[in-house]
Amino acid sequence: MAKPREAAQGTARTMAMKGGGYYSQRTRGAKDVIDNAAGMLVEAADAISRPGKGMPVTLADFGAADGGTSESALRKCIERIRERFPGTQIQVSYTDLPSNDFSALFKNLLGFGSLTSNTYLTDIENVYVNACGIGFHKQLLPDASLDIGFSATAMHYISEKPCPIENHVHMVGASGRTLVAYAEQARQNWNDLLVARAKELRPGGRLVMLNFGIDEQGRYLGNTGGFNMFDTFAGIWRQMCDEGMISQAEFVNTSFPQYYRTVEEFCAPFKDNDSPVYQAGLRLVSAKTGVVGCPYRRAFDETGSAMSAREFAESYVPTLRSWSEAVFLSGLNEARPMEERHQIVDMFYQRYEDRVASDPSGHAMDYVHCYLAVKKTADQP
Numbered sequence: 001m002a003k004p005r006e007a008a009q010g011t012a013r014t015m016a017m018k019g020g021g022y023y024s025q026r027t028r029g030a031k032d033v034i035d036n037a038a039g040m041l042v043e044a045a046d047a048i049s050r051p052g053k054g055m056p057v058t059l060a061d062f063g064a065a066d067g068g069t070s071e072s073a074l075r076k077c078i079e080r081i082r083e084r085f086p087g088t089q090i091q092v093s094y095t096d097l098p099s100n101d102f103s104a105l106f107k108n109l110l111g112f113g114s115l116t117s118n119t120y121l122t123d124i125e126n127v128y129v130n131a132c133g134i135g136f137h138k139q140l141l142p143d144a145s146l147d148i149g150f151s152a153t154a155m156h157y158i159s160e161k162p163c164p165i166e167n168h169v170h171m172v173g174a175s176g177r178t179l180v181a182y183a184e185q186a187r188q189n190w191n192d193l194l195v196a197r198a199k200e201l202r203p204g205g206r207l208v209m210l211n212f213g214i215d216e217q218g219r220y221l222g223n224t225g226g227f228n229m230f231d232t233f234a235g236i237w238r239q240m241c242d243e244g245m246i247s248q249a250e251f252v253n254t255s256f257p258q259y260y261r262t263v264e265e266f267c268a269p270f271k272d273n274d275s276p277v278y279q280a281g282l283r284l285v286s287a288k289t290g291v292v293g294c295p296y297r298r299a300f301d302e303t304g305s306a307m308s309a310r311e312f313a314e315s316y317v318p319t320l321r322s323w324s325e326a327v328f329l330s331g332l333n334e335a336r337p338m339e340e341r342h343q344i345v346d347m348f349y350q351r352y353e354d355r356v357a358s359d360p361s362g363h364a365m366d367y368v369h370c371y372l373a374v375k376k377t378a379d380q381p
């Protein structure tokens with residue numbers, strides 16, 4: 001059994017998004033999810049109480065990647081805070097894992113990135129940003145210092161994989177004891193991270209969390225009717241194993257450190273008055289699920305014959321790669337030279353692309369989220 005620190009380091013290695021600004025450039029769908037939910041951040045800005053004299057209003061984005069996808073929604077939140085509390089200083093803390101490309105984040109915020117030259121940081125005065133490269137399962141900010149905590153598409157990452165998944169690469173393909181072990185790990189992580197946020201929040205503070213999950217109809221990311229994206233990942237990886245390109249040990253060593261919670265699992269700690277989360281003062285304001293369609297699929301469907309199946313595949317597969325590549329790379333034996341590992345992973349995504357190009361029907365990565373608004377009661381510690 002790995003020691004906790006080793007386990008955390010190992011998991012962090014498999015989680016990083018592709019850096020150099022690639023993440024935001026290739027992940028339009030994640031930005032659509034956040035932009036669609038910007039109203040929840042504005043509602044949170046309407047709900048928080050006036051800061052004490054001379055105190056800033058503090059926001060945090062937990063699991064922010066390169067910050068590009070949340071910039072526009074955070075701007076709306078910041079503008080509303082400014083309307084309500086003119087002259088107040090605003091602090092935005094970005095958090096992610098130590099392996100995250102924080103350089104890309106600051107370039108994006110300063111307008112040097114490839115996304116836009118104007119951001120809330122370049123346009124609005126008296127806004128200060130900083131970053132923390134420590135995982136969100138721990139408390140990251142001082143007690144009662146946070147007004148609005150935000151997180152999008154990040155809290156499905158668990159702190160460590162409880163066991164290998166023998167026949168698949170994701171818990172959505174797991175069953176029996178393996179699935180139970182993942183569910184227990186995710187339950188513990190959800191409780192821990194919520195208690196940590198409860199400590200950070202000021203009384204009256206808010207959390208807005210847009211989390212990947214499984215909706216009431218059993219849908220989840222890349223599984224909304226057509227081909228199941230995770231089954232496709234597992235199928236191609238298995239094929240490469242059967243052909244001897246990767247070993248059986250490498251196949252088993254490859255799995256996402258993720259768990260897709262159901263709405264019941266998300267809401268459970270708020271419904272139990274004795275749970276540490278409830279006791280720490282967190283209360284559920286709202287919970288709902290929603291599907292945001294795959295923008296690459298939409299563009300293909302809308303352009304008709306103007307876009308070839310190959311062009312669709314070339315636009316679509318990089319968005320899968322932006323967040324999954326590290327998992328496949330880290331599953332490979334470290335004795336292989338790095339160049340060889342990259343060649344294998346290039347081949348893997350090439351096969352996915354070829355499969356989509358040969359018949360694009362049923363391929364789409366629709367986003368399925370549970371949208372949660374939470375408040376910290378005013379009368380708790």
Ligand SMILES: C[S@@+](CC[C@H](N)C(=O)[O-])C[C@H]1O[C@@H](n2cnc3c(N)ncnc32)[C@H](O)[C@@H]1O
Binds near residue numbers: 034153
């Ligand atoms: C799919 S990206 C989402 C990024 C951005 N929030 C968005 O919605 O576009 C998931 C992010 O969560 C981060 N992440 C995963 N586990 C984390 C942890 N334990 N603590 C902090 N960040 C984590 C990853 O490094 C990655 O940047």
